[in-house]
Amino acid sequence: MYEIPSSVETLYPAFGWVLQYEPPCPTSGPEPLVQLIQSLLQFTIAAGLMLGALGFAVVGVMFIIGGLETRRRAKQYFKDIFIGTVILVAAPSIISFIISSMSGCGGSP
Numbered sequence: 046m047y048e049i050p051s052s053v054e055t056l057y058p059a060f061g062w063v064l065q066y067e068p069p070c071p072t073s074g075p076e077p078l079v080q081l082i083q084s085l086l087q088f089t090i091a092a093g094l095m096l097g098a099l100g101f102a103v104v105g106v107m108f109i110i111g112g113l114e115t116r117r118r119a120k121q122y123f124k125d126i127f128i129g130t131v132i133l134v135a136a137p138s139i140i141s142f143i144i145s146s147m148s149g150c151g152g153s154p
Contacts, residue, residue: 086137107119108120
C-alpha cells in the first residue's frame with residue numbers, strides 16, 4: 046500500500062481511499078509477449094487492409110471490363126473481399142477481448 050502523508054490525510058480525510066487504490070491488474074506478467082502480439086496484429090491489419098484495397102481495385106477493373114460472367118464474378122469477389130475486410134477490422138477488438146480474458150484483467154490490455 047502507499048504511504049499517505051499525515052497532512053493529506055488530515056486535509057482530505059474523505060479522499061484517503063483514493064490514494065490507497067491499487068489497480069486490479071498485476072503489473073508484472075507476460076508484457077513482452079503481449080507487446081509482440083500487438084505489434085504483429087498491427088502489421089497484419091495494415092497488410093490486410095492494403096490487400097483489401099488492391100482487391101477492390103481489381104474488382105473495379107473486372108466490373109469495368111464488362112461481360113456477364115466477368116461482372117458476376119466481380120460481384121462475388123467484391124462480397125468476399127468486403128466480408129474479409131470487415132472481419133479484419135473487427136480483429137483488434139476480438140484479440141483484445143481474448144488477451145484481457147486470459148490475463149484476468151477487465152477492459153483492454
